[in-house]
Amino acid sequence: MKPLSRIEKLPTYVFTKVDQLKSEYLQRGIDIIDMSMGNPDGHTPAPIVEALIQAAKLPQTHRYVKPPKGIESFRSAVASWYEKNYSVGLDVDSEIVATIGAKxxxxxxxLAISEAHDCVLVPSPSYPIHTYAFLIAGAQVDTFSVQSEQKMLVEIKQKLESNKQIKAIMLNFPANPTGHCVEIGFFEEIIALAKHYQTWIIHDFAYADLCFDGYCAPSILQVKGAKDVAVEICSLSKSYNMPGWRVGYMAGNVNLISALTKIKSYYDYGIFAPIQIAAVEALLHGDEYRQSICDIYQQRRDVLCAGLQNIGWPVQAPKATMFVWAPIPERFSHLDSLEFTKVLLDKAHMVVAPGIGFGEAGDHAVRFALIESPQRMVEAINRLEAFIRSTRAVDFKEKRIGAG
Ligand SMILES: Cc1ncc(COP(=O)(O)O)c(C=O)c1O
Structure with missing residues (x-):
């Protein structure tokens, strides 16, 4: 048979790989503390579920949804959310499209905007779809390092100056996997660069609502004139514990919104109407849930970071997201992130995401997702401590575990 080259070139998705590693231990009945995938463990608030149930009972919601860019009440709720939280005005008809999640x-x-000669600048390390969406679509990808705002701006400017094929810049702040955050001044500079170099900006704002200690992550659309070049994508997955529902939205530049709307009218024709109706309930009346979900992550962050600190693995506490990015401790630095993940699984019966899943630049670290309770986190810390105490680093140098 002829080869399936496009798919064969794709590496196995990081969480598929982690699940494969985990399954052998689960089959043996071993209790694994799982902090690998950012898959919220809390339930969707009851009024949102109830809104879905009631809407699903109405036969008219069972048809293809019109228009495929999202029902009017959903797009209006998105516009209200932006107005209320960021004082950003959006045109409900031309500047918003409902999506089946951010991804x-x-x-x-x-797929809608990429051509073979185009290059897209993506953060490094980054959430895999930021890179692979464009590679799968046939474009080229170049990267910039996630670091201080000033250094990112210098690097992005240099890349734009030297490569005229850069069609778009992908951004994601608060960032997965590093938890890196920026201030509005960074977005102002990026928008100015994008206008100067005639480049589009796509900002993934999936962690808009998961901000801690009073920090409020800026929306790129708050920048005056941002809509000339930028779109922002948001998700209900994390903010309202709705990852399985697959609902999000993109807002901003009319040309990009229209491009996405058009391609979606060919491919998927939009989201089941009761899901959109339930999402309206979340966006318009969900502030309380949003806050309590955020508080839960903040408490878990504190427990995990303090616990790691206590056992001699200091990490930077993130200002936002549901992740803690943890550089591999010095004594294990001879292991790459997948090998270190395997060691943690084998010796401490806990699982994290290996940094390599977010690109080469992530291979010195692992990512903890804050999806276990504080009690389970304390248990994980105890297991880690026992393991670290019982082992000398030299054992691991000798027993390098195959990267698989
Ligand atoms: C940065 C980022 N964007 C998007 C997503 C996925 O969002 P959705 O569930 O809406 O597809 C995630 C999930 O982990 C994420 O970390």
């Missing part, structure tokens, strides 16, 4: 929106936008 789908990014992927289909990539």
């Amino acid at each position: 789908e929106g990014i992927s289909h936008l990539a």
Whole structure:
């Protein structure tokens, strides 16, 4: 048979790989503390579920949804959310499109706008779809390092100056996997660069609502004139514990919104109406849930970071997201992130995401997702401490575990 080259070139998705590693231990009945995938463990608030149930009972919601860019009440709720939280005005008809989660929106936008000679600048390390949406769509990808605002601006400017094929810049702040945050001044500079170099900006704002200690992550659309070049993509997955529902939205530049809307009318024709109706309930009346979900992550962050600190693995506490990015401790630095993940699984029966899953630049670290309770986190810390105490680093140098 002829080869399936496009798919064969794709590496196995990081969480598929981690699940494969985990399954052998689960089959043996071993209790694994799982902090690998950012898959919220809390339930969706009851009024949102109830809104879905009631809407699903109405036969008219069972048809293809019109228009495929999202029902009017959903797009209006998005516009209200932006107005209320960021004082950003959006045109409900031309500047908002409903998406089947943020990932789908990014992927289909990539497909809609990419041509073979185009290059897209993506953060490094980054959430995999930021890179692979464009590679799958046939474009080239170049990277910039996630570091201080000033250094990122210098690097992005240099890349724009030297490569005229850069069609778009992908951003994601608060960032997965590093938890890196920026201030509005960074977005102002990026928008100015994008206008100067005639480049689009796509900002993944999936962690808009998961901000701690009073920090409020800026929306790129708050920058005056941002809509000339930028779109922002948001998700209900994390903010309202709705990852399985697959609902999000993209807002901003009319040309990019129209490109995504058009390609979606060919591919998927939009989201089941009761899900959109339930999402309206979340966006318009969900502030209380949003806050309590955020508080839960903040408490878990504190427990995990303090615990790691106590056992001699200091990490930077993130200002936002549901992740703690943890450089591999010095004594294990001879291991790459997948090997270190395997060691943690084998010796401490806990699982994290290996940094390599977010690109080469992540291979010196692992990512903890804050999806276990504080009690389970304390248990994980105890297991880690026992393991670290019982082992000398030299054992691991000798027993390098195959990267698989
Ligand atoms: C940065 C980022 N964007 C998007 C997503 C996925 O969002 P959704 O569930 O809406 O597709 C995630 C999930 O982990 C993420 O970390």
